[in-house]
Amino acid sequence: MFRDAAFTDVRRTDVRRMELDELAPAFVMDEEAFRAFYERTARGVWAYVARVTGDRQIADDLLQETYYRFLRANAVHDSEKHRRNSLYKIATNLAKDARRRSRTHPFDPAGDEIEAAAGRDHGPVMERNTDFTRAMAHLKPRERAMLWLAYAEGASHREIADVLGLNPASMKLLLFRARRKLAAFLRGKR
Amino acid sequence: MAAACEFEAEVLAAAMESRWPEGAEPQLREHVSTCGVCSEAALVACTIGGDRDTLRPAGAIPDSGRVWYLAQLRARREAIAAADRPITIVQTMALACATGLLGACFGATSGWFQATVERLTALVASHALLAAGTVVLVLLLPVAIYVAIQQEGTGTISGGRRPAG
Known part of the structure; x- marks a missing residue:
């Protein structure tokens, strides 16, 4: 009788596990491929969200969510670039949503403690970094995003337009304007 | 200022490959x-590139194995919740x-409930315009608020407060 009860428990556990396996959708990407992709892209995505939102805390919060949504989308990508663009598109949308949720979280130019966090003493670098952070704070989030994608990630106009949901034909002009605006702030002309 | 220059791509390539200005050709620098x-x-390009190189190592990036495990766990939970949804609906x-x-x-x-309904019906019938206006207001107000919020958020991704000075 005891053996039967134990056997029934085992069977139940197995059935439950099988049910869970059936319910849980398999990701298109396997663990090994995901981990390699994550290692290649995570720091870039984190830096992108941190710069676009102006808040490293938000970047910390959104990183896991970005990769989860990427996995759940189960999209098949024809190239590494395409996969990367999808990831940045998800990160952009999440940053947009985070901003809508918390309008009381402005870009804080004085809160850039990147150097301090890294535990290094780079006087001129720190100064340059603070100037850049201040200059970025004057730009619209969309301008920050397109500049970062263009000059930190080396994305093409078409890729930037795709990630930000903009018309590719207007990208060149929008990027030029954003760049001019940032350069003016960096030179202290505005 | 012109919107383009034929040497721009070359300058950007040098800047993004950290070759600017020392590694670039003298003619280009001139x-x-x-x-x-x-x-x-x-x-x-040089400023953003420098910031990228400083910022990337500063992020507290979770381990890839942990991210994968949590994603699996969450996907499983969501699948169970989705499977339970029809039961909840029924x-x-x-x-x-x-x-x-x-x-x-x-x-x-x-009896008193029926009398109350009759009184309310008579009241609405005698003030039809007011009742219709109230219904329209109740229906349109949420739509108006939604549209206003959407318009306010257009074109921005995050924190738009500009520092003084």
């Missing part, structure tokens, strides 16, 4: 010193039907 578009491109519908039936029985048997 051109940049006189070209507004190229000097702007070099300044912005239960909710059953509860709604039972409540409706009970309400109908109460309405059919209660």
